[in-house]
Amino acid sequence: MADKTVLVVDDEIHIVHIVAIKLRNNGYEVISADNGAEALELALREKPDIVVTDYQMPVMTGLELVEKLRQHEETKDIPVIMLTARSFAIEQEQQEALQISGCLSKPFSPRELLGDVEDILYQKQLIGDD
Amino acid sequence: MRFRKSLYAIVALTVACSLLTVGLTEWRDSGDEEGPHARGYLERIPVVPAYCIASALGVILLGWNWLGLAEVITSIAGITTDDKTDDLCRSKRLFALPTVSKANELHVALAERMDELTTRTGEYAKQVKDLQLQIQLSQKRTQNTEAIIYSIRDAVIVVDEFDKLLMANEAAGRLFNFDFRQSQHKHLDDLIGTDKTEFADFLSRSKQSKGQATRQEIEFTDGNERKTFDCIVSCVYDHNKKLCRAVAVLHDITREKEISQLKNDFVGHVSHELKTPLASITAYSEMLADGEAADEETRKEFYSVIQNQAKRLNRLIEDILNTSRIESGLIKISKEPISLAILVEEQLQMIKSYAEEKNIKVTRQKPIVFDQVNVDRDMISQVIVNLLSNAVKYTPSGGSVRIETEVDDVESLVRLSVVDTGVGIPEDEIDHVFDKFYRVGANKKQAKGTGLGLNLVKQIVEKLHDGRVFVESQVGVGSTFGFEMPLATGQAAPTV
Numbered sequence: 019m020a021d022k023t024v025l026v027v028d029d030e031i032h033i034v035h036i037v038a039i040k041l042r043n044n045g046y047e048v049i050s051a052d053n054g055a056e057a058l059e060l061a062l063r064e065k066p067d068i069v070v071t072d073y074q075m076p077v078m079t080g081l082e083l084v085e086k087l088r089q090h091e092e093t094k095d096i097p098v099i100m101l102t103a104r105s106f107a108i109e110q111e112q113q114e115a116l117q118i119s120g121c122l123s124k125p126f127s128p129r130e131l132l133g134d135v136e137d138i139l140y141q142k143q144l145i146g147d148d
Numbered sequence: 149m150r151f152r153k154s155l156y157a158i159v160a161l162t163v164a165c166s167l168l169t170v171g172l173t174e175w176r177d178s179g180d181e182e183g184p185h186a187r188g189y190l191e192r193i194p195v196v197p198a199y200c201i202a203s204a205l206g207v208i209l210l211g212w213n214w215l216g217l218a219e220v221i222t223s224i225a226g227i228t229t230d231d232k233t234d235d236l237c238r239s240k241r242l243f244a245l246p247t248v249s250k251a252n253e254l255h256v257a258l259a260e261r262m263d264e265l266t267t268r269t270g271e272y273a274k275q276v277k278d279l280q281l282q283i284q285l286s287q288k289r290t291q292n293t294e295a296i297i298y299s300i301r302d303a304v305i306v307v308d309e310f311d312k313l314l315m316a317n318e319a320a321g322r323l324f325n326f327d328f329r330q331s332q333h334k335h336l337d338d339l340i341g342t343d344k345t346e347f348a349d350f351l352s353r354s355k356q357s358k359g360q361a362t363r364q365e366i367e368f369t370d371g372n373e374r375k376t377f378d379c380i381v382s383c384v385y386d387h388n389k390k391l392c393r394a395v396a397v398l399h400d401i402t403r404e405k406e407i408s409q410l411k412n413d414f415v416g417h418v419s420h421e422l423k424t425p426l427a428s429i430t431a432y433s434e435m436l437a438d439g440e441a442a443d444e445e446t447r448k449e450f451y452s453v454i455q456n457q458a459k460r461l462n463r464l465i466e467d468i469l470n471t472s473r474i475e476s477g478l479i480k481i482s483k484e485p486i487s488l489a490i491l492v493e494e495q496l497q498m499i500k501s502y503a504e505e506k507n508i509k510v511t512r513q514k515p516i517v518f519d520q521v522n523v524d525r526d527m528i529s530q531v532i533v534n535l536l537s538n539a540v541k542y543t544p545s546g547g548s549v550r551i552e553t554e555v556d557d558v559e560s561l562v563r564l565s566v567v568d569t570g571v572g573i574p575e576d577e578i579d580h581v582f583d584k585f586y587r588v589g590a591n592k593k594q595a596k597g598t599g600l601g602l603n604l605v606k607q608i609v610e611k612l613h614d615g616r617v618f619v620e621s622q623v624g625v626g627s628t629f630g631f632e633m634p635l636a637t638g639q640a641a642p643t644v
Contacts, residue, residue: 031505032428032453036435043440074420076595103423124423125430129438 022139023047023064027057027071027083028101037070040128041135054078058086061093067142068119068135073102081108084116097138101126303377303398307351309391311336323368323377323398344368347379347396354381355394365401375402410585410599417587417598421464425457432457467600470530471584474607481524481612485636488519488528488553488562495532496551503540503549510540512551519553519562522636527608534601535566535629541595542627543570555635565630572623581619582606602629609633 024041028034029052038048049064051057054071055078061069069087073080080100087093098117100108103124113121119138122131294315297304303320307313312333321328324340331339336348346366354362361382368375377398384393432450441447473479492512503510521528539549547569554563573581573588580586585599609615615633 030424030428032457033424033431036428036431036453039440040435074416101427103420103427124427126427127434128431128440129434 021045021047022068023049023066024135025057025061025064025066025069025071026050027052027054027069027075027080029053029072029075033072033101036128037131040132044132046135054080054083054086057083058093061087061096062090065092066096068139069096069098070131070135071098071100073100073108081112081116084118088116097142099131099134099138101131300397302400303396305336305396305398306393307336307396308393309355311348311351313339314393320398323370347398350379351381351394351396354396355383355391358383358391366398373402375400376405377401413587414585414599418464418468421598422461425461425464428457429454429461464598467530467598467604470527471600471604471607474604474611479612481527483522483524483613485520485522486525486528488521488564491525491529491532492551492553492564495529495536498533499536499540502537506540506543507545508540508543509548510536510551511548513553519555520636521562521613521633523613523633524608527612531605531608531631532564534605535564538601538629539566539568539570539627542591543568547626556632560635561632562635563630563632565628567626567628569626572625572627573619573621574623578619578621582617605629605631 022045024046026034026037026041026048027050028037031052034050034052038050041048049060049066051060053075057069057071058078060066069083071080071083078086080102084098084100087096087098097119099120099122100118101122101124102108108118108121112118120134122134297315298317300317301319303323304315304317305313305320305324306315312335313331314333316324316326316328316331318328321331324344326334326339336351340348347368350362350364350366361380363378363380366377366379368377378401379396379398381394381396383391384395386392432454435441436447436450441450470479496510496512499510536549536551543549549569550567552565552567554565555561556563571591573591577588581588582602582605583599584603586603587599606617609617609631613633615631617629617631619627619629621627
């Protein structure tokens with residue numbers, strides 16, 4: 019999955035850093051933002067292949083970011099993985115409505131995250147090939 | 149009886165007079181053809197005694213039988229006034245001949261009737277007395293019930309089957325804005341405002357339910373406040389199982405809802421705050437274990453992150469525990485005389501990297517000569533770091549944070565202020581910023597937090613050190629948070 023771009027969004031700089039190292043070590047290009055508003059701007063500009071975002075962030079939450087991504091033609095099909103530290107999970111209906119590809123609860127395993135990213139991009143590629 | 153005798157005497161006298169008049173007229177007229185001369189009159193003289201005798205006999209006969217006549221008249225009178233229960237008896241009475249024995253019987257019957265009436269009158273009087281007592285008792289009970297309902301803090305409304313008000317208490321009057329003592333029998337729709345129709349609708353639905361009490365949370369606007377009420381409606385049915393009234397009780401649960409919401413927010417925030425450093429620790433340690441750290445420098449960086457995040461986690465847990473300990477009075481503190489300036493300097497070093505990361509300039513005034521306070525070092529250090537980190541957190545990049553300490557010799561106080569150029573706090577929220585779990589609505593998106601930091605500051609300063617916290621703020625300009633506490637007496641502490 020080399021040459022694929024991943025947008026990592028989290029207001030925790032350490033999380034962004036470690037996720038970026040893990041993905042870069044596995045051949046991905048990583049761009050990052052520390053809030054939803056900045057991430058939206060970056061997504062519209064860079065059109066990443068996948069977005070990994072935190073749920074609870076200042077300025078714009080992860081859910082609000084996904085809603086905005088779905089409203090723009092150029093970003094509406096970008097798969098999203100949500101990292102959540104909330105004690106309650108995102109509702110299944112909400113997840114489906116916003117086409118959220120996967121959710122990982124904090125604390126998460128970078129290995130597991132990498133696996134999810136690869137799976138989702140592989141499925142996306144298969145659909146694209148069809 | 150006397151009236152009757154007089155009546156009979158008048159009748160007899162009238163009959164006698166009539167006969168006498170007829171007799172005299174006959175006596176005078178019978179001699180007309182013979183002319184009005186003395187001889188004619190003399191010849192007609194025997195007629196006079198004959199009429200008189202006849203009249204007298206008539207009167208005597210009437211007098212002899214006056215009691216019989218009386219009975220006949222009484223019987224006739226009795227027909228019109230009696231119970232009309234037995235036509236046969238009535239006929240017998242009408243045609244019976246009046247006798248003295250019957251009069252006696254009548255007298256006895258009357259006496260018996262009188263006794264019976266007297267007995268009944270006594271019974272009725274007793275019944276009336278009992279009823280009066282029951283009415284008084286009932287009135288007393290009603291008054292007690294009303295007094296209970298009026299004293300209830302919850303709003304209570306009782307309506308009949310047509311939604312007309314039967315009873316309401318003061319709380320209900322206040323809630324629906326009507327005079328509860330003057331509104332009886334008025335229709336509920338005329339009493340409650342159009343903004344409270346949800347209650348009227350719920351009441352109607354409850355009356356249709358024909359079951360147990362129904363319950364619903366209803367929101368009302370009370371002045372500028374939005375309030376939530378737990379509304380319970382119970383229906384009362386008569387012996388025919390027909391609805392005769394409905395009782396509605398409205399309990400204000402606004403505060404409970406707020407507390408519940410605060411607790412939910414707290415769980416969410418604390419969960420996030422606890423899991424975030426934990427997520428870093430987990431991720432970095434996994435990366436080290438997987439050999440993802442390419443060189444020694446990267447490995448050191450990873451270890452450092454793990455260490456810092458573990459400290460952060462510990463601070464947060466301490467915050468939560470300290471809040472709980474102070475509230476329960478279980479915390480143990482160790483006070484010692486120390487310069488506030490020293491504590492400020494120490495905490496300033498801790499916040500420096502965070503401020504630099506956000507491009508915020510942190511400055512402090514020159515240390516003052518004597519600002520010694522008798523405090524628990526760890527506790528007051530936590531107060532200072534909480535105030536400083538809050539100031540940095542809510543100040544946009546490029547802003548500044550300034551720490552000032554001043555001594556009031558007159559009041560023998562030392563005052564510490566943290567002045568920032570941050571987002572500021574709206575006026576209507578400023579009184580709540582030290583409340584537990586409270587987070588300024590407008591600033592929630594600005595940064596994460598648990599709503600515990602400032603509450604802990606207030607508890608440590610005011611509960612444990614006899615001090616006072618203060619805040620001044622202007623939206624878009626900045627805020628000043630601080631505290632003041634008594635100066636320690638004795639030797640001066642070393643200054644920085």
